[in-house]
Amino acid sequence: MTESLSFIFLNAVLANNFVLALFLGLCPFLGVSGKLNTALPMGLATMFVMLVSSVSAYLINIVLVMFEIEFLRLIAYIAVIASAVQLVEMALKKLSPALFRSLGIFLPLITTNCAILGLALFQTFKEYNFTQSLVYAIGAGVGFILAIVLMAGLREKLELSTMPSITQGAAVSLMLGGLLSLSFMGFAGLGG
Amino acid sequence: MSKRSNDSITWGTFSEGLWRDNPVFVMLLGMCPVLAVTNSAINALAMGLATTFVLLASGALISLLRHSIPKQVRIATYIVIIATFVTIVDYAIQAISLDLYNALGAFIQLIVANCMILGRAEAYASRNRPLKSFTNALGMGAGFTLALLCLGVVREVLGAGSLFGIDLFGPRFEPWVVMILPAGGFIVLGAWLLLFEWLKQRKERLELEAAAETR
Numbered sequence: 001m002t003e004s005l006s007f008i009f010l011n012a013v014l015a016n017n018f019v020l021a022l023f024l025g026l027c028p029f030l031g032v033s034g035k036l037n038t039a040l041p042m043g044l045a046t047m048f049v050m051l052v053s054s055v056s057a058y059l060i061n062i063v064l065v066m067f068e069i070e071f072l073r074l075i076a077y078i079a080v081i082a083s084a085v086q087l088v089e090m091a092l093k094k095l096s097p098a099l100f101r102s103l104g105i106f107l108p109l110i111t112t113n114c115a116i117l118g119l120a121l122f123q124t125f126k127e128y129n130f131t132q133s134l135v136y137a138i139g140a141g142v143g144f145i146l147a148i149v150l151m152a153g154l155r156e157k158l159e160l161s162t163m164p165s166i167t168q169g170a171a172v173s174l175m176l177g178g179l180l181s182l183s184f185m186g187f188a189g190l191g192g
Numbered sequence: 193m194s195k196r197s198n199d200s201i202t203w204g205t206f207s208e209g210l211w212r213d214n215p216v217f218v219m220l221l222g223m224c225p226v227l228a229v230t231n232s233a234i235n236a237l238a239m240g241l242a243t244t245f246v247l248l249a250s251g252a253l254i255s256l257l258r259h260s261i262p263k264q265v266r267i268a269t270y271i272v273i274i275a276t277f278v279t280i281v282d283y284a285i286q287a288i289s290l291d292l293y294n295a296l297g298a299f300i301q302l303i304v305a306n307c308m309i310l311g312r313a314e315a316y317a318s319r320n321r322p323l324k325s326f327t328n329a330l331g332m333g334a335g336f337t338l339a340l341l342c343l344g345v346v347r348e349v350l351g352a353g354s355l356f357g358i359d360l361f362g363p364r365f366e367p368w369v370v371m372i373l374p375a376g377g378f379i380v381l382g383a384w385l386l387l388f389e390w391l392k393q394r395k396e397r398l399e400l401e402a403a404a405e406t407r
């Protein structure tokens with residue numbers, strides 16, 4: 001693998017943005033993007049879990065390959081991610097109970113955020129080394145924060161405008177997501 | 193809880209997931225595969241069937257074990273059970289059709305992270321008898337497959353001018369490429385939701401008018 005670190009980073013943030021181009025992590029993207037001041041902490045929490053699980057997944061993969069039990073990869077990864085989420089949950093409960101309450105059910109649901117499992121799987125498929133995995137995880141996290149914060153900003157503006165009654169609910173959020181995704185396609189030439 | 197009275201399996205147990213509580217259109221669960229693999233009808237169908245299998249198998253097993261799983265570690269247990277079945281599906285699809293496996297990519301393994309399956313395990317399978325959970329899971333799986341097909345068909349017809357790989361419009365059709373791209377997934381799903389909301393509001397309005405006339 002000869003991909004440079006900056007290429008991996010830009011690729012994960014813009015050209016192959018996890019949310020808008022690869023469709024990973026849509027549940028929190030649609031669920032928690034109502035307000036800016038919950039979207040940003042959610043993004044940061046997700047990024048932290050991404051980092052922890054990326055490092056753990058790298059180490060676990062070495063062990064799995066050593067014992068030739070790759071078929072256990074999925075189960076091992078998801079167990080690690082679940083523990084990492086538990087860690088974040090406990091830390092957040094101690095540090096900021098108010099934030100903990102406002103994130104609500106979406107915090108434990110980071111476990112089933114496919115962006116995180118996807119990250120762990122992709123870095124294994126692409127055979128990234130340790131530094132590359134780390135940069136990939138940071139890029140994916142930054143990309144996720146970027147997408148969710150942009151979306152939250154758009155939806156806050158939307159609250160103030162008059163819309164036809166049938167657009168209540170998720171339909172307009174999805175349309176907005178479509179437009180965002182369309183604009184992110186403009187970055188496609190950067191990575192590939 | 194009066195256990196006896198709600199043990200019976202009715203048509204509603206099955207049809208709940210198919211329409212009224214459709215996991216995709218109503219509950220907005222499991223969105224990632226819904227948008228990611230529906231760029232052609234055949235991919236959508238395969239994904240729907242794979243998810244249905246995992247839903248059925250994990251629902252039945254969790255329901256069987258519901259009295260022996262300790263409450264504190266239930267989520268972890270469910271995840272491990274689901275991951276086991278997903279691994280089975282992953283290897284099965286690889287054995288059946290390598291083309292399909294490559295088209296679906298990592299999204300087969302990502303069925304583990306489909307919140308719909310965990311949600312069903314937590315909300316339904318852990319509280320009901322195996323047969324009832326199985327019926328409900330069948331309905332949910334059918335509803336999920338139906339929703340995937342709804343998206344897959346629209347996107348393939350508009351974006352490639354074909355259906356299940358069969359050319360529909362002849363060589364002079366200019367494909368609407370954006371429909372196959374990621375943006376198209378968001379927009380088509382948004383359009384379906386708009387349509388359903390419109391139908392719902394129209395029905396409510398008609399019922400209101402009918403009630404006003406009879407008065």
